Amino acid sequence: MASKVFKIALAQMAVGKNKVDNIAKAVKMIGDAKKNGSSLVVLPECFNSPYGTKFFKEYAEEVPGGPTSEALSKAAKDNCLFVVGGSIPERSDGRLYNTCTVWDPQGCLVASHRKVHLFDIDIPGGITFKESDVLSPGNKLTIVDVGPCKVGIGICYDVRFQEMAAIYRSQGVDLVLYPGAFNMKTGPLHWELLLRARAVDNQVFVAGVCGSRDTSADYVAWGHTMLVDPWGKVLVQAEDQETILYADVDLKSCADIREQIPVSKQRRNDLYEVKSKI
Numbered sequence: 095m096a097s098k099v100f101k102i103a104l105a106q107m108a109v110g111k112n113k114v115d116n117i118a119k120a121v122k123m124i125g126d127a128k129k130n131g132s133s134l135v136v137l138p139e140c141f142n143s144p145y146g147t148k149f150f151k152e153y154a155e156e157v158p159g160g161p162t163s164e165a166l167s168k169a170a171k172d173n174c175l176f177v178v179g180g181s182i183p184e185r186s187d188g189r190l191y192n193t194c195t196v197w198d199p200q201g202c203l204v205a206s207h208r209k210v211h212l213f214d215i216d217i218p219g220g221i222t223f224k225e226s227d228v229l230s231p232g233n234k235l236t237i238v239d240v241g242p243c244k245v246g247i248g249i250c251y252d253v254r255f256q257e258m259a260a261i262y263r264s265q266g267v268d269l270v271l272y273p274g275a276f277n278m279k280t281g282p283l284h285w286e287l288l289l290r291a292r293a294v295d296n297q298v299f300v301a302g303v304c305g306s307r308d309t310s311a312d313y314v315a316w317g318h319t320m321l322v323d324p325w326g327k328v329l330v331q332a333e334d335q336e337t338i339l340y341a342d343v344d345l346k347s348c349a350d351i352r353e354q355i356p357v358s359k360q361r362r363n364d365l366y367e368v369k370s371k372i
């Protein structure tokens with residue numbers, strides 16, 4: 095993948111309780127993405143397990159080495175494309191993490207991102223969720239080369255933190271990927287708004303990839319997977335059902351808007367600054 099234009103596939107997958115079926119579905123969607131000409135496919139957050147603190151321990155695996163890592167590595171290699179493996183519960187040194195793995199077309203693990211900002215919220219009458227009851231946070235930001243494109247990774251709640259996306263942009267990222275699992279309370283008002291805000295603020299492409307909606311699940315996902323361009327325009331957006339979205343990412347449009355609206359050169363670093371501490 096050398097071209098500055100490439101086709102991305104966003105897999106809004108239906109995730110169920112059967113882990114083997116979930117992995118098989120992900121592998122099938124990766125194959126479909128390849129057949130449709132994509133060189134990069136992105137899966138949703140927590141795609142091998144239902145999303146919920148009571149499930150993470152049971153579904154957790156080592157990264158790499160566990161069956162989900164093995165399957166993603168093989169699927170990336172068999173189809174000769176990059177795979178951003180949404181996230182899975184990871185077990186490491188007696189702790190659990192919410193972890194995204196990135197696989198290159200040779201099937202090698204080229205990055206893994208542990209969710210940095212854990213999803214702990216409490217909205218009376220809405221939703222209460224506390225990932226930190228069972229998960230530990232990651233302690234690094236993750237940038238990975240996907241062919242000609244520098245990609246920054248965040249997982250779901252990470253999208254609420256503009257500082258993280260700003261640091262990605264300052265380190266040359268053109269595309270930020272957020273595997274997610276927004277819900278029926280915050281999804282309607284915040285999901286698209288946050289993804290578009292990250293895109294406009296940072297003049298980058300942004301994709302949010304959610305699981306499809308299952309109204310019988312304990313946690314009902316919002317869906318509405320989408321790709322936003324650096325202008326903040328939604329290029330493709332799903333509704334709530336299982337589907338794969340395809341779109342061309344043309345990196346020239348990042349360069350164009352940065353020249354036309356040169357906010358990064360106009361920033362008043364004498365008055366304020368966002369900087370990485372790692």
Ligand SMILES: O=C(O)CCC(=O)C(=O)O
Pocket residue numbers: 139212213249250251252254274275276277280281284
């Ligand atoms: O930020 C939100 O409203 C939802 C976040 C979430 O679902 C997650 O982090 O998994």
